[in-house]
Amino acid sequence: MTDLLAQVKEAGVVGAGGAGFPTHIKLNARVEYVLVNGAECEPLLRANQQMLAKYAQELWQALRLVVEHTGARKGIIALKIKYEQARAALESCQPREGVYGIHLLDDFYPAGDEHVLVHEVTGRIVPEGGIPLKVGCVVINVETLLNVLGAVRGVPVTHKFVTVTGAVRKPLTASVPLGTRISALLELAGGSLIEKYGIIEGGPMMGKAVAAGDVVTKTTGGVIVLPVHHPLLQHKNESVRLNILRARAACCQCRICTDLCPRYLLGHGLEPHKIMRALGAGSLTKELTQAFLCSECGACDKFACPMGLSPRQLNSMLKQEMGKAGIRNPHGRNELKPEASRGWHKIPSNRLIARLGLEAYNVPAPLLEIEVNPQEVILPLQQHLGQPARPVVQAGEKVDRGQLIGTIPDHNAVGANLHASIRGIVESVTSSITIKRL
Ligand code: SF4
């Protein structure tokens, strides 16, 4: 393992913008392109675009490290054309070598999907069921890249940039200690504007409903407060069984879900209307395996379907059920051509925000330089893909901020180290480590 990978592994860096894949494994590759994903395409979230503006110099520095490590011939920061401040900051300190570039993306959803981003920047199409590495690319999120630089400087991952927005008094973005309760973030944002509310962690499209007692992890991108009866929250709490019944009763096979599906538009063999037809008919056809190709972006259910059905949720269920039954993805075509309609079937962000009923909440959430000092943090041992971290501290032990408290259980396992995010005393060690501030 190279020095860079060892430092990244030691610091517990994982993908901050997705499922939390360990970065030391992702970067263990030789590629042609390193693409920095600054699209931040989930409505209302504001962290990445402000980090691009504020840490432009550091990001170029970090990108240089990754480009040199992977032997890439291009290192490109991709961001939306509307992030004017970020663009100006990046251009002001862009390295002169032709290796480094900026790619401006149109304002559509989901510009930040890895497959979409790779195609937008390079013109290449990741094969069905594949990852960007298959076409010589590695895609890294903005905050993850900053954490790589931190790792090289000996600073482990202890904090997360989070946007707190929606029905709160002062929407904001801040770097907060891992393990901070979401209720503390709401206080930070001046509290909720409404009495009866629900909370979405992540973006409105791909995030999940959470409780105020849940905590910030290495993958928390945002916290959105909405009235409890907001359709988005209702949607996220719907049962799969109800959705199947509704698919049977109400899917009119208009195929709008397919026509707007970003993976279908890239040429993948994913046609959600056919999955809905098979599910509605209760037939076990090969078409159901198309669900393996679904990214769960939510374009079909939250924007496309005129009947309010959710191919996304059913695809997610199908993937889980087929996985349990030992069925593997049979789709792997790699000679793909985008659909001719792709150009005009991209979903404009402003139309998406209107469709989601979020126009009132589409406001700035300024990145504040504030020190957030929770009295207690709860750090789940599993906040990344792979095996949970193995605790290396016991209840009653004093820990310093940045101290290693959980390690990858087996040297070769997929996993990530975990560090204390505040100075304090370990109160308990279960599937999480709770630390009380000293
Ligand atoms: S969630 Fe829907 S639109 Fe998105 S990839 Fe899956 S089927 Fe396509």
Ligand code: SF4
């Ligand atoms: S958009 Fe809705 S109604 Fe139309 S085919 Fe897809 S799931 Fe069925």
